[in-house]
Amino acid sequence: MATIAQAETVSAARSQFLTPRTLRxxxxxxxxxxxxxxxxxxxxxxxxxxxxxxxxxxTQLTAQGAPQYPAQPATFNYEGKDxxxxxxxxxxxxxxxxxxxxxxxxxxxxxxxxxxxxxxNVKGRWRTWTPIYSFAITWENFLAAWDEVNFPLLFRNSxxxxxxxxxxxxxxxxxxAYGFARxxxxxxxxxxxxxxxxxxxxxxxxxxxLYILFTKLGWTGSWLPLLVPAFFAxxxxxxxLRQYFMGIPKELDEAAMIDGANPLRVLISVIIPQAIPxxxxxxxxxxxxVWNQYFEPLVYLAGKEQxxxxxxxxxxxxxxxxxxxxRSAATxxxxxLLPAVIFFLAQRQFMQGVVVTGVxx
Amino acid sequence: MSTAKVSTVRPLTxxxxxxxxxxxxxxxxxxxxxxxxxxxxxxxLFQIGPIxxxxxxxxxxxxxxxxxxxxxFNFVGLENxxxxxxxxxxxxxxxxxxxxxxxxxxxxxIVPLLFALLVNSKRLIGSSIFRxxxxxxTVIPVVAGTIIYSGxxxxxxxxxxxxxxxxxxxxxxxxxxxPFWAGFALNLLAVWSVGNAMIILLAGLQGIxxxxxxxxxxxxxxxxxxxxxxxxxxxSPVIFYNITLGxxxxxxxxxxxxxxxxxxxxxxxxxxxFPLHFYRQAFVFSDFGYGSVLALVIFxxxxxxxxxxxxxxxxxxxxxxxxx
Numbered sequence: 001m002a003t004i005a006q007a008e009t010v011s012a013a014r015s016q017f018l019t020p021r022t023l024r025x026x027x028x029x030x031x032x033x034x035x036x037x038x039x040x041x042x043x044x045x046x047x048x049x050x051x052x053x054x055x056x057x058x059t060q061l062t063a064q065g066a067p068q069y070p071a072q073p074a075t076f077n078y079e080g081k082d083x084x085x086x087x088x089x090x091x092x093x094x095x096x097x098x099x100x101x102x103x104x105x106x107x108x109x110x111x112x113x114x115x116x117x118x119x120x121n122v123k124g125r126w127r128t129w130t131p132i133y134s135f136a137i138t139w140e141n142f143l144a145a146w147d148e149v150n151f152p153l154l155f156r157n158s159x160x161x162x163x164x165x166x167x168x169x170x171x172x173x174x175x176x177a178y179g180f181a182r183x184x185x186x187x188x189x190x191x192x193x194x195x196x197x198x199x200x201x202x203x204x205x206x207x208x209x210l211y212i213l214f215t216k217l218g219w220t221g222s223w224l225p226l227l228v229p230a231f232f233a234x235x236x237x238x239x240x241l242r243q244y245f246m247g248i249p250k251e252l253d254e255a256a257m258i259d260g261a262n263p264l265r266v267l268i269s270v271i272i273p274q275a276i277p278x279x280x281x282x283x284x285x286x287x288x289x290v291w292n293q294y295f296e297p298l299v300y301l302a303g304k305e306q307x308x309x310x311x312x313x314x315x316x317x318x319x320x321x322x323x324x325x326x327r328s329a330a331t332x333x334x335x336x337l338l339p340a341v342i343f344f345l346a347q348r349q350f351m352q353g354v355v356v357t358g359v360x361x
Numbered sequence: 362m363s364t365a366k367v368s369t370v371r372p373l374t375x376x377x378x379x380x381x382x383x384x385x386x387x388x389x390x391x392x393x394x395x396x397x398x399x400x401x402x403x404x405x406l407f408q409i410g411p412i413x414x415x416x417x418x419x420x421x422x423x424x425x426x427x428x429x430x431x432x433x434f435n436f437v438g439l440e441n442x443x444x445x446x447x448x449x450x451x452x453x454x455x456x457x458x459x460x461x462x463x464x465x466x467x468x469x470x471i472v473p474l475l476f477a478l479l480v481n482s483k484r485l486i487g488s489s490i491f492r493x494x495x496x497x498x499t500v501i502p503v504v505a506g507t508i509i510y511s512g513x514x515x516x517x518x519x520x521x522x523x524x525x526x527x528x529x530x531x532x533x534x535x536x537x538x539x540p541f542w543a544g545f546a547l548n549l550l551a552v553w554s555v556g557n558a559m560i561i562l563l564a565g566l567q568g569i570x571x572x573x574x575x576x577x578x579x580x581x582x583x584x585x586x587x588x589x590x591x592x593x594x595x596x597s598p599v600i601f602y603n604i605t606l607g608x609x610x611x612x613x614x615x616x617x618x619x620x621x622x623x624x625x626x627x628x629x630x631x632x633x634x635f636p637l638h639f640y641r642q643a644f645v646f647s648d649f650g651y652g653s654v655l656a657l658v659i660f661x662x663x664x665x666x667x668x669x670x671x672x673x674x675x676x677x678x679x680x681x682x683x684x685x
Contacts (some may be wrong), residue, residue: 049520172403179396201663205656206407207411208415208425208643211425212429215429232399310502310504329512332505343497354560
């Protein structure tokens with residue numbers, strides 16, 4: 001018989017382990033993570049839809065009652081040929097049978113579990129029976145998208161545009177940021193405020209005259225209107241680099257200058273090596289920015305399909321989605337493949353860059 | 362008796378005579394300006410110049426179809442501006458933009474804030490994975506995202522509607538084919554790009570000193586009070602930045618609308634955003650004169666909005682650093 005003292009010891013021991021605090025420490029993470037997973041699932045739902053649709057065959061997309069995951073009709077091979085499986089209501093209950101030959105009011109079927117019984121007939125309209133599917137992905141959409149849209153060409157165009165534009169941006173923005181970060185210039189603060197305020201400038205305000213200018217120069221219909229301005233720095237990246245440069249201690253600068261280095265030399269040998277994280281961030285940002293651009297290429301390259309970057313080249317697929325869902329989804333998947341891969345490889349630099357630009361205000 | 366003249370001894374300071382800059386200072390300035398040159402040139406060539414030119418064009422009837430020479434256009438005074446008042450699509454398209462902004466800007470603040478709070482939670486397992494996945498859609502090109510959304514919001518086969526039907530909704534919205542719902546569908550698409558704001562808010566959250574929370578708890582504040590009296594005020598610079606950016610971008614938003622509704626803003630003009638209206642006038646009809654007026658409207662609104670935000674922002678925003 002348990003004594004009160006023993007009961008007290010037990011409850012004292014138990015309260016050491018299962019306090020409300022401990023319970024909370026166990027359940028709260030589960031709840032919160034569960035909630036997070038639910039939110040994430042809904043958030044990334046469109047991606048799931050894209051992947052599922054991209055791997056479905058056109059027949060599945062138009063078939064009634066086809067499942068949401070990529071699948072082919074499950075088949076049973078009988079005497080050298082594949083016949084589709086259905087769940088068929090018979091006198092003996094619902095049986096999974098393969099239809100060998102469908103007619104209007106009945107069908108010839110064979111039982112996969114007992115093929116030796118041969119082909120027999122079941123009454124009923126086969127279109128009302130439930131088809132059986134098994135998971136199967138098909139690559140036909142990707143192949144069609146690749147060819148139809150001339151994906152290699154679009155990809156190459158986007159790539160070249162992004163690389164050249166990023167090189168121009170890096171050169172110009174590093175130079176300008178260095179000027180803002182390290183030199184005493186009269187009126188520098190005002191200039192910096194002007195720089196920042198250009199972030200606010202809507203592209204619509206400048207595009208008409210720029211279009212006229214580039215037409216006069218004969219540059220429309222080529223990549224030049226997209227590439228040349230990149231060599232003149234942009235506020236966003238200059239801001240990021242300037243903030244970072246200002247955080248680099250001046251001692252090394254000064255040591256180099258004492259050794260006779262001119263400012264350009266200091267930039268190349270002292271500042272840039274210490275600014276690799278920020279430079280990486282700018283490279284990534286700008287690469288994605290160009291990859292994503294739609295408005296300016298659309299305006300300047302109108303009609304020159306050979307020069308279209310990916311974004312413009314696949315724009316038509318938004319409209320055709322309803323008619324060619326598989327192909328459109330596959331195209332979208334191909335388009336986001338490169339940015340996604342680069343992003344996963346360089347996440348940290350990416351998100352650090354976002355922070356420096358956004359928080360340092 | 363002569364008053365002793367105390368010779369004033371000048372302290373041995375090396376003061377510059379006023380008005381003369383040293384050689385070193387000049388060198389600094391020249392090098393500095395040299396490095397700033399790319400931006401300065403670009404600023405005049407690609408920004409100031411074009412804006413002035415846009416203003417100039419707004420007073421002409423120049424059409425983009427002919428070459429830009431003196432003979433090809435006329436000065437028409439305020440005729441283009443008058444057209445702004447008689448344009449049947451000017452006001453409605455501004456309405457489309459405003460409706461989108463009214464929903465999109467708060468959404469673009471609340472959703473990333475919630476995500477940031479979730480990711481920041483100590484109770485979350487694998488928060489870095491969550492952070493990466495929430496940010497992922499922002500690197501997806503806009504066009505690809507629009508394709509994906511036009512699929513997932515498809516009235517018949519899209520998962521959103523299938524899900525709604527499964528939950529018992531009898532007649533789910535026809536999203537992009539319904540003039541009422543098309544704008545909201547674009548708001549949903551815009552939610553995908555909250556990753557940027559989330560990261561910034563997250564960094565802001567992590568920068569809030571925990572002592573503040575501890576002090577508040579000691580004083581008896583519950584978690585709701587802690588949120589509204591500590592978290593939000595300490596985040597106010599970041600929130601302000603996000604609102605400003607949101608307003609600026611909202612008045613330039615039109616690419617997904619162009620992709621889905623084409624340049625007429627289907628269905629039935631429900632997607633005719635003001636910048637889309639501009640695009641149509643300027644680059645489909647080549648009416649550069651009137652287009653310039655529309656562009657200037659966007660410009661002026663953006664400037665006013667930014668100015669107002671900064672003016673009120675300075676009062677409402679609490680900056681932890683003392684120098685503000």
